[in-house]
Amino acid sequence: MPGFEWIGAEEKAEVNQVLDQGFIFRYNFDGARNGVWKAQEMESMLCDRMQTKHAHLVSSGTSALCTALTAMGVGAGDEVIIPTFTFVASVEAVVSLGAIPVFADVDDTLCLNADSIESKITSRTKAINVVHMCGGMADMSAIIAVAKKHNLLVLEDACQAIGGSYQGQPLGSIGDAGCFSFDSVKTITCGEGGGIITNNETIYTHAHQYSDHGHDHIGHDRGAEGHPIMGLNYRLSDMNAAMGVAQLRKLDDMIAVQRKNKALLKSVLSQFAEISFRRLPDESGDQAGFLTFMLPTEARTIDINQKLKEAGVDGCFYWYINNWHYIKNWPQIQTMTGAAKLPIHLNDNLPDYTQLDTSASDAIMSRTISMLIKLNWTEAELQQRIEKLKQVFAGA
Numbered sequence: 001m002p003g004f005e006w007i008g009a010e011e012k013a014e015v016n017q018v019l020d021q022g023f024i025f026r027y028n029f030d031g032a033r034n035g036v037w038k039a040q041e042m043e044s045m046l047c048d049r050m051q052t053k054h055a056h057l058v059s060s061g062t063s064a065l066c067t068a069l070t071a072m073g074v075g076a077g078d079e080v081i082i083p084t085f086t087f088v089a090s091v092e093a094v095v096s097l098g099a100i101p102v103f104a105d106v107d108d109t110l111c112l113n114a115d116s117i118e119s120k121i122t123s124r125t126k127a128i129n130v131v132h133m134c135g136g137m138a139d140m141s142a143i144i145a146v147a148k149k150h151n152l153l154v155l156e157d158a159c160q161a162i163g164g165s166y167q168g169q170p171l172g173s174i175g176d177a178g179c180f181s182f183d184s185v186k187t188i189t190c191g192e193g194g195g196i197i198t199n200n201e202t203i204y205t206h207a208h209q210y211s212d213h214g215h216d217h218i219g220h221d222r223g224a225e226g227h228p229i230m231g232l233n234y235r236l237s238d239m240n241a242a243m244g245v246a247q248l249r250k251l252d253d254m255i256a257v258q259r260k261n262k263a264l265l266k267s268v269l270s271q272f273a274e275i276s277f278r279r280l281p282d283e284s285g286d287q288a289g290f291l292t293f294m295l296p297t298e299a300r301t302i303d304i305n306q307k308l309k310e311a312g313v314d315g316c317f318y319w320y321i322n323n324w325h326y327i328k329n330w331p332q333i334q335t336m337t338g339a340a341k342l343p344i345h346l347n348d349n350l351p352d353y354t355q356l357d358t359s360a361s362d363a364i365m366s367r368t369i370s371m372l373i374k375l376n377w378t379e380a381e382l383q384q385r386i387e388k389l390k391q392v393f394a395g396a
């Protein structure tokens with residue numbers, strides 16, 4: 001998902017516009033900025049591309065999650081259902097609000113399983129945080145049905161799947177709100193940055209206010225603005241947004257290249273009977289940032305992971321043992337609770353996560369490897385990769 005591969009003249013030109021007019025703050029100071037409003041420009045591009053009424057930029061994907069949950073009304077004591085396989089920011093965002101992360105299992109979509117979600121619902125459940133992992137998508141029909149039945153809010157974390165869709169709807173636009181990350185390794189990058197999209201007026205209003213100290217952003221005079229709510233500073237600068245404007249223009253071309261490269265590699269792996277693929281509830285909406293496949297057993301997956309390394313097939317992730325993305329490898333979850341409560345005191349009422357049964361998720365994740373799909377692979381590099389993959393899997 002690396003937009004950084006395509007940083008070039010377009011990004012420089014956009015950033016230089018901001019530097020040339022000398023004003024980097026995203027709000028107000030209308031006279032000083034000579035009509036350059038890069039954050040607003042990127043927000044309006046996001047609305048067009050994602051078919052939502054509103055988009056709001058913030059400083060990171062993590063702050064987008066914190067802001068969106070807050071704007072949706074999630075707060076102290078509320079339970080938010082999140083997947084066992086995700087980026088750890090899903091947990092951090094919920095805990096930072098004094099809310100309680102409740103883990104549900106993932107299935108062969110690599111995303112939340114609707115039955116598992118339903119089994120975790122209590123009277124305190126407020127929202128489901130669906131995370132569209134590795135360029136693909138969750139089974140949104142099933143998840144939205146559970147949410148409707150139990151009157152729960154749905155937040156879509158599309159940080160790893162920007163530009164993907166489900167039944168024609170852009171990922172992030174289906175739930176009550178959606179979040180994106182524009183950090184330096186995401187599909188499109190602002191250096192650092194994040195975004196929230198929604199069709200809900202109230203969520204949007206609370207989101208832009210909350211992420212800027214509660215300012216109401218009415219009028220042209222910063223000093224005269226009202227402060228209807230408490231907030232924090234999760235703002236994005238116009239310089240970061242300028243970069244995002246150039247990157248967002250390239251999104252669909254990036255996805256086209258990812259799809260082409262992925263289709264080629266997938267056709268090679270399809271020749272090996274032992275390999276199955278991650279289930280995509282809408283194949284045509286895959287943004288193809290990763291090629292994800294499963295082996296029959298954990299032992300064979302460990303073996304293949306090792307052989308891929310030895311063969312020099314870079315960009316492969318065995319998430320089961322990766323300490324950013326899978327619950328089993330997060331010691332920080334255990335130090336949130338119990339006697340230690342280190343390094344910071346967060347919430348007295350968190351459950352004991354050491355007792356959590358993740359066997360259904362383990363059964364999938366222990367057999368799953370994802371390969372990052374790059375944009376700048378040459379024909380020769382792709383051919384080399386194909387030869388190496390054939391060697392690794394033919395040596396069964």
Ligand SMILES: *Cc1c(COP(=O)(O)O)cnc(C)c1O
Nearest residue numbers: 060061062087089159160181183
């Ligand atoms: C990257 C990522 C985030 C956090 O984004 P940052 O911009 O790095 O804070 C959140 N969720 C998922 C699924 C991610 O991949």
